[in-house]
Amino acid sequence: MGITLDGLSSGLDTTTLIASLMKVEAIPQTLLKNKVSDTQVMASSLQALNTKIAALADLAKTAAKPAAFDVYAATSSSDKVTAVSTAGASAGQIDFVVDRLSQTQVSVTDALTVWPDSGLTLTAKDGTATTIAVPSNSLDDVVKAINAAPAGVTAMKVASGTDSGGNPQYRLQLTAASPGAAGQFSISGTTAAVTEIKTAQDAQVTLWAGTAAAQAVMSSTNTFPELLPGVAVTLASGSLGPATVTVARDDKQAAKMASDLVTALNGIFSLIAARSAVSTSTDASGKTVTATGPFTGDSTVRGVNQSILSAASMPVNGHSPSEYGVGITRDGNLLFDADKLTAALAKDPTGTKAALAEIASRVSTAAATASDKYSGTVTSQITGQQSAIRDLSDQISSWDLRLASRQAGLQSTYAALEVALGKMKSQQSWLTAQLSGLSSSSTGA
Structure with missing residues (x-):
């Protein structure tokens, strides 16, 4: 039941009144929508982090191989x-x-207008002979037949002027399919003169x-x-x-491998730091507003950051990674020193390469533990966030039905109120008219 005219009897702005009431009724749904938005931001941030960690795991796995730094x-x-x-x-x-x-054998026939024979034989170095028959004396047919045969030779037709009668002439160039001495071949079974231009040789x-x-x-x-x-x-x-x-x-290549690893590590630390930051600003009223990043206070992300940092910075056989050019800064990032690595490789190449491989192996394990597509800690958290989004979305949908029912109820209530008020006004008018009639009768008497 709808209201066609607001406040026809009551004089109330019924549409605005119901809209205001519905805003209050919808507060729980609005809170759910805000929660969905926050959860989506968190899930998106975790996915970006997981992508970087998975890439680090692959890079570190490569660097952990025995020959990775043995360049x-x-x-x-x-x-x-x-x-x-x-x-x-x-x-x-x-x-x-x-x-x-190395040379690949090339042989060339004299200038021809047609092929003079019914075919030819090509014999490979190992003595295998391939006899090739042609359907006509057309040089094009000869070329096609040679190229189709398993003789290890390719043919092409090359223009070579005209004969005394003005007919176009061509020479057939035969080229071994295999380079070197193994591609050597000979030509027989034809009266066409053939000249070897390049000899097959290794x-x-x-x-x-x-x-x-x-x-x-x-x-x-x-x-x-x-x-x-x-x-x-x-x-x-x-x-x-x-x-x-x-x-x-090649110390430069070894240094590049180590530098790439450090760069990938710092990319993860920087992402976590940026999305864990707390910022303050001032709103229009001059009030200080504090905003937190999606990772702020998240124990899982904090644990992943610490495990990867520890894997890269913990000692190796009693030696600090900084001895091999991988140091840690005050802000929790890593610093790569190519000169230190070069010096360490010069002093103890075997030990240095083994230490770098061990660091890479530890980083690979820590990164894989976080990003494994089935059991990774970050992967599991992403799955949890996505599940929460689905659950919240279902609740929001339920609220849509509840709010629609509530709005219909309010509209029905106010419509009934308008009808009741209308009836009361009609009764009032009738009573007023009756009382006025009685008063007139009394005065006339």
């Missing part, structure tokens, strides 16, 4: 020889002479050249993946001649 860099005395260190490299130096570069270097210990090493490509353990050497055009490859400990 070596390879350099070459020749700008035509590139040396790259990989896992397993160790300090050392080797001299060698580049004797020849690249070759000689170690300790000019000595009784001289040793030739060959590769089908210009890259020697294990010329030294953990070192790949690549030859460039014009690299023939002597070269020296030197492998030395």
Whole structure:
């Protein structure tokens, strides 16, 4: 039942009155909505924190591997020889002479207008022969047939002017699919003249050249993946001649690994500090207002911060991490000193690398304990916050029904009041009229 005209009988602003009453009735729901908003801020902040901690766990896990800080860099005395260190490299130096570069066999036919035979045979280095039949004497058909055959050779047609009759001529270029001597092939079964343009050959270097210990090493490509353990050497055009490859400990790479770890740790500490801060401001009336961050007073976040900080700053075998360049500041952040790490690596490389790996391992464990997607402490708290949001949202929905019912009740009550007042006014008017009639009769008598 609705009210079409406010206060028709009572003169009251019924709509405003009911709206004011509903604001009071809705206070519990408003408090629930505010709580949902606060819980959502907390859940969002925890998710941001968990993402950073999970990234730290992955980084620290990598840094905790035995070879993570055992980094070596390879350099070459020749700008035509590139040396790259990989896992397993160790300090050392080797001299060698580049004797020849790798070549892939290329053969070319004389100029042709059509293929002169019904096919051809390609024979690999190991003696495997592949006979290729072609459906016509079209050079395009020959190219397609060669490329489709498992002969380890690719073909292409190259324009080569015209013959005496003005017909276009082409030469077929045949190229081994595999580089080096292993890709060598021969052509038979055709009357077409074929010229070998490039001979199949492996690249070759000689170690300790000019000595009784001289040793030739060959590769089908210009890259020697294990010329030294953990070192790949690549030859460039014009690299023939002597070269020296030197492998030395790469302190810069080790320092970068440690620096990245410290940066990730500080990112977490900074996030926690920023969202745990208490700030004050002044409102329009001049009153001081205090605001707290979502992490303020949260024991779980505080515990995670402490466990990760302890993992990074506690001694290793009686030695402070600061001896290896990882120090702690007064405000609870970490500080990385590359010079200290370099000095420690120079003095005791084995012990320093082991200590850094131990610190990384502890950090990895602490971070994983917090961020594990199933059982992590921060993950569990996020799940709890999300569950609370769902429960509060259900309560808010229930209040929507309750408030709608209450508003309908108020509207019905005030509508009934207006009707009752209307009737009373009608009765009053009738009584007034009756009394007025009686008075007139008395006066006339």
